[in-house]
Amino acid sequence: MKELGKKVLAGDIRAASRLIRNLEDQIPNTHIAMQEIFNNTGNAHVIGITGAPGAGKSTLTDEFIYAFRQKDKSVGVLAVDPTSPFTGGALLGDRIRMLRHAEDKKVFVRSLATRCSMGGLSKAVGEGIHVMDALGKEKIIVETCGVGQQEVEIINHAHTVIVVLVPGMGDEIQALKAGLMEVADIFVINKADRDGAGKLYKETLNMVHMSKGAAADNSWNIPVLLVESVLEPHKFAESVDAIREKVEEHYQYLVDNNLLVERMRRKTAAEINEALWGAILQPVLNNLEKDGEIEKMVEQVLKKEIDPYTLADQIASKYVK
Amino acid sequence: MKELGKKVLAGDIRAASRLIRNLEDQIPNTHIAMQEIFNNTGNAHVIGITGAPGAGKSTLTDEFIYAFRQKDKSVGVLAVDPTSPFTGGALLGDRIRMLRHAEDKKVFVRSLATRCSMGGLSKAVGEGIHVMDALGKEKIIVETCGVGQQEVEIINHAHTVIVVLVPGMGDEIQALKAGLMEVADIFVINKADRDGAGKLYKETLNMVHMSKGAAADNSWNIPVLLVESVLEPHKFAESVDAIREKVEEHYQYLVDNNLLVERMRRKTAAEINEALWGAILQPVLNNLEKDGEIEKMVEQVLKKEIDPYTLADQIASKYVK
Numbered sequence: 001m002k003e004l005g006k007k008v009l010a011g012d013i014r015a016a017s018r019l020i021r022n023l024e025d026q027i028p029n030t031h032i033a034m035q036e037i038f039n040n041t042g043n044a045h046v047i048g049i050t051g052a053p054g055a056g057k058s059t060l061t062d063e064f065i066y067a068f069r070q071k072d073k074s075v076g077v078l079a080v081d082p083t084s085p086f087t088g089g090a091l092l093g094d095r096i097r098m099l100r101h102a103e104d105k106k107v108f109v110r111s112l113a114t115r116c117s118m119g120g121l122s123k124a125v126g127e128g129i130h131v132m133d134a135l136g137k138e139k140i141i142v143e144t145c146g147v148g149q150q151e152v153e154i155i156n157h158a159h160t161v162i163v164v165l166v167p168g169m170g171d172e173i174q175a176l177k178a179g180l181m182e183v184a185d186i187f188v189i190n191k192a193d194r195d196g197a198g199k200l201y202k203e204t205l206n207m208v209h210m211s212k213g214a215a216a217d218n219s220w221n222i223p224v225l226l227v228e229s230v231l232e233p234h235k236f237a238e239s240v241d242a243i244r245e246k247v248e249e250h251y252q253y254l255v256d257n258n259l260l261v262e263r264m265r266r267k268t269a270a271e272i273n274e275a276l277w278g279a280i281l282q283p284v285l286n287n288l289e290k291d292g293e294i295e296k297m298v299e300q301v302l303k304k305e306i307d308p309y310t311l312a313d314q315i316a317s318k319y320v321k
Numbered sequence: 322m323k324e325l326g327k328k329v330l331a332g333d334i335r336a337a338s339r340l341i342r343n344l345e346d347q348i349p350n351t352h353i354a355m356q357e358i359f360n361n362t363g364n365a366h367v368i369g370i371t372g373a374p375g376a377g378k379s380t381l382t383d384e385f386i387y388a389f390r391q392k393d394k395s396v397g398v399l400a401v402d403p404t405s406p407f408t409g410g411a412l413l414g415d416r417i418r419m420l421r422h423a424e425d426k427k428v429f430v431r432s433l434a435t436r437c438s439m440g441g442l443s444k445a446v447g448e449g450i451h452v453m454d455a456l457g458k459e460k461i462i463v464e465t466c467g468v469g470q471q472e473v474e475i476i477n478h479a480h481t482v483i484v485v486l487v488p489g490m491g492d493e494i495q496a497l498k499a500g501l502m503e504v505a506d507i508f509v510i511n512k513a514d515r516d517g518a519g520k521l522y523k524e525t526l527n528m529v530h531m532s533k534g535a536a537a538d539n540s541w542n543i544p545v546l547l548v549e550s551v552l553e554p555h556k557f558a559e560s561v562d563a564i565r566e567k568v569e570e571h572y573q574y575l576v577d578n579n580l581l582v583e584r585m586r587r588k589t590a591a592e593i594n595e596a597l598w599g600a601i602l603q604p605v606l607n608n609l610e611k612d613g614e615i616e617k618m619v620e621q622v623l624k625k626e627i628d629p630y631t632l633a634d635q636i637a638s639k640y641v642k
Contacts, residue, residue: 031630031633031634032630034628034630035628035630035631038625038628038629038630039625039628042625052373168489261623264623265619265623268619268622268623268629269615269619271622271629272615272618272619272622272629272632272633273606274629275629275630275632275633276602276605276606276633276636276637277602278630278633279630279633279634279636279637279641280601280602280605280633280636280637280640280641281597281598281601281602283637283641284597284601284641285594285597294590294593297593298586298589298590298593301589301592301593302582302585302586302589304359304360304363307355307356307359307360308359308589308592308593308595308596309352309353309355309356309359309596309599309600310356311593311596312352312593312596312597312599312600312601313352313600315597315600315601316597316600316601318642319601319641319642320600320601320604320640320641320642321639321640321641321642
């Protein structure tokens with residue numbers, strides 16, 4: 001595993017892919033590779049893109065890759081696919097649209113389809129970012145799917161958070177409900193040629209204005225940018241490049257005001273939490289699963305021979321000092 | 322804590338509220354109350370309502386309460402509010418709309434606003450259901466917010482899953498992406514008087530038809546029901562009662578085909594997982610937090626004095642046998 005970490009540091013794409021897959025599959029001792037690369041992380045600018053399904057996040061991500069490549073930045077993309085509880089796999093698979101970057105060695109795209117249910121998705125994202133960072137990617141884009149608490153957790157890994165809205169039913173309500181207002185650094189209103197775009201724009205500006213007092217670092221003026229649909233490719237690329245500029249500006253703002261470390265603090269706390277899960281609970285679960293104990297326990301509880309809490313106490317007393 | 326459990330079994334609403342709050346706040350030893358009530362659980366019919374924000378889940382839930390009360394069933398409602406990462410609280414607070422049932426002793430409504438990030442939400446939902454069950458509620462409605470992996474986890478606690486769609490942008494795509502297709506027992510198309518309802522209806526029927534082969538228990542015909550907007554209250558209540566009938570029918574189907582235990586198996590596995598988290602990892606986290614260790618650890622990692630994985634290993638060796 002130490003070797004795998006070294007290969008990633010040397011820029012080996014295949015090693016990086018394998019490491020990310022190992023992390024997702026929770027292969028034992030994968031953390032040894034992570035220990036190896038950790039000192040070479042913390043250099044990339046991590047950009048989170050979130051918003052409701054259908055808001056056009058994938059299209060934007062795709063255009064961002066292009067925009068950053070025009071500026072000769074190397075790019076990593078971590079796309080978070082939802083997990084089907086039945087197949088345990090990604091429904092959509094690796095993003096087909098991004099194939100146009102497949103030949104570009106400075107672009108590295110991975111989809112996550114995490115199986116683990118207990119907070120594993122955020123853990124896999126945090127670790128995936130480290131791998132891309134150690135691989136030398138300068139800009140790492142994390143694209144979430146949907147808006148919910150899980151997405152807020154994922155987005156906490158980013159330095160710059162872009163929330164994508166589209167005109168339609170209650171998008172601003174969605175963002176509010178999901179707590180996205182409080183994490184947004186940049187708002188993008190996509191499909192701005194649609195009905196209701198003007199209204200959404202005004203409402204979003206209002207929200208930004210109202211929430212200003214509550215923001216942690218409130219000297220940053222949260223911009224609200226408009227992007228028209230993909231109907232006009234040239235115009236679209238131009239608008240996306242304007243967002244890219246704002247993204248860079250935000251990063252510079254964080255650097256200049258010593259706020260990068262604040263962002264990292266939030267992320268680091270979550271990471272320690274997740275590493276503790278990996279070091280303490282995961283080995284217990286793996287052991288139980290290996291021995292077929294989980295199935296036996298399920299049957300016991302179903303028959304009401306024991307309750308889950310007493311059962312967990314018993315296992316804890318076996319494993320915990 | 323044992324006393325608190327006993328009070329819940331005796332039907333004490335305030336004790337039930339306190340127990341749910343204790344579970345959410347992860348007060349130590351709360352599991353003792355859960356051990357006390359566990360043998361009196363498993364009697365309620367748990368109904369999950371999920372769908373995108375703005376789909377009208379709260380309105381439907383409210384009408385369901387009314388419909389079930391007309392049939393003299395006691396009702397518990399567990400509404401899952403999103404957690405703001407900053408305030409740690411519910412944005413919307415307890416559902417104001419449901420106040421009209423406030424005087425009805427056979428209706429018990431609680432909102433969850435779980436602080437814990439590591440899979441705690443699903444845990445709190447599962448435990449909240451047990452409390453309402455032990456309290457004697459016959460129908461327990463769990464209402465999620467948003468569509469995402471977290472929602473799928475929450476919805477796994479239900480026997481009957483209702484997915485609410487509304488005409489608009491890519492609702493069926495949302496359901497697909499979030500893996501909701503595979504967990505839906507009943508589809509409801511709300512606001513069916515809106516443009517695009519017919520199209521959505523046909524698409525949903527198609528989806529149901531296509532997914533039939535993959536379903537675990539595929540002798541149940543997943544119905545797709547239409548509900549018009551609240552504009553016509555009388556008609557609305559009638560449509561909701563038709564859904565209630567389907568919900569009852571689905572429960573009977575599960576009972577008749579011995580499938581209830583299958584649903585419980587899925588739920589039980591998740592619960593054991595969560596109880597293990599509570600018994601093994603939670604005490605470690607509580608200890609670390611109490612001693613201010615977490616903050617110290619965060620600073621160490623930020624300064625790159627140590628990586629999270631090595632740190633977690635060290636803590637594991639202190640706590641794990």
